[in-house]
Amino acid sequence: MSLIKSSAKLYYDCSNNFNFIALHKEFGLKDDFGTWYRLTLLHIWMILTRLQQTMEAYSYCYVKKMVTQNFHHDKTNRYNTVYKDQPSLKLKRRSNFRQLYYDVYMNSLFEYDDGFLGDDKYLAAAVWRALYLMEDEADIIYIERVVRYIRATLHFLDKIDTEVLLERGLDNWEPADDIVKKRVKLGEN
Template identity: 30%
Template structure:
């Protein structure tokens, strides 16, 4: 599936609009602060007196007293599909390449001058990052929800439907798009395309095996509609990104909450807070760290605090130590043209 390509640089957009913090590699506390309309804390770093009572997005959303009515159109998940997803994950995580194959591979990369940044777009963007996005709202019949899924289906009281899963996944894909578009154009576009391709390949599988849609023509029609929806999601969230939280909240309401008139605005606010946290973390990663797959979504029950200049220096130094050997020698597979600058 092709996607409209709109380049938005996090480096120019995020810093004026939000002052939040980053999950650090050495375990600093994590809290949120927004300089726009949503409720947040003041940037005092060492003074916690001004922190609001809500803190995390999930805690904020759970403060609502609105009643929850279970959606009767809940889609039952196919247990066989769940087993297949689990098997795919176990294979990708537990697989170890034989040493001789690794040696041959390194030699081929060196001899043919293969651009590993393009190769990583598939394994990182089309595999790891996609699984991260789809898992946020993934749920199966008669199975316990993950802590992240509970935020959407229990705390935010969203219906457990295929369409809702699509919206939750699309939101997280857009978050990654924002950072990918700040990469060099050639690589950022490739990462985006791999992510989108995997998304629609997975939806085709869900429609045929999970939703039991057997007609190829009908599946193609559904995928075309979802492609149009994804474009709309990206454009509406982009508008909120480059304007203010009120516009972003409106985009969240239209997409994630399906424009419901009785929506709890506290829930919308919690999602905006959640989005700003993710964007700040992404903004504080170098292209190489992000391109190598070092990003993970901040959980809804976590918040971020601003890093001090000293903490930023420590994180940057650790990144350079990880990716740049002191002797200047790197395995061909570890070489990258992506920058380590922030």
């Protein structure tokens, strides 16, 4: 499979194959565009972190570039869809839309990389800064759940052969599926 197709599939898996509803509830996040953006970015970072370990540098950089391009195109399309019926709100937000989301993108990748290299305290601080955008009211219980989710997901991804990941993508995010099963068992939606 070509790296172009692999990148498109991996991006699709990062943006659509995790259970958004279960994760935003489990992590105490709002059900909105910004949360979708930040959770998708987290999944992109996890996939790219996994691929960077085993891919040849040029191929990895190409996949990263293509996944990022797909992400930014999709983000813009979704944004336009969300605000299509509210033109005045869309125009107000549009003026700083690109810069704001680009800043969140760059900052999040840096924060997650930095946090990943440290222990769970460092990763928790990175999650608070990148996913919760330094909200004073962010509950440490939710942040701890995200840290456990990241560690479990990276462990899950490490078990998948790189060629298989590039060929087939990721049909499910097993740790996210476990969260869904737990919520169903507890009778939560």
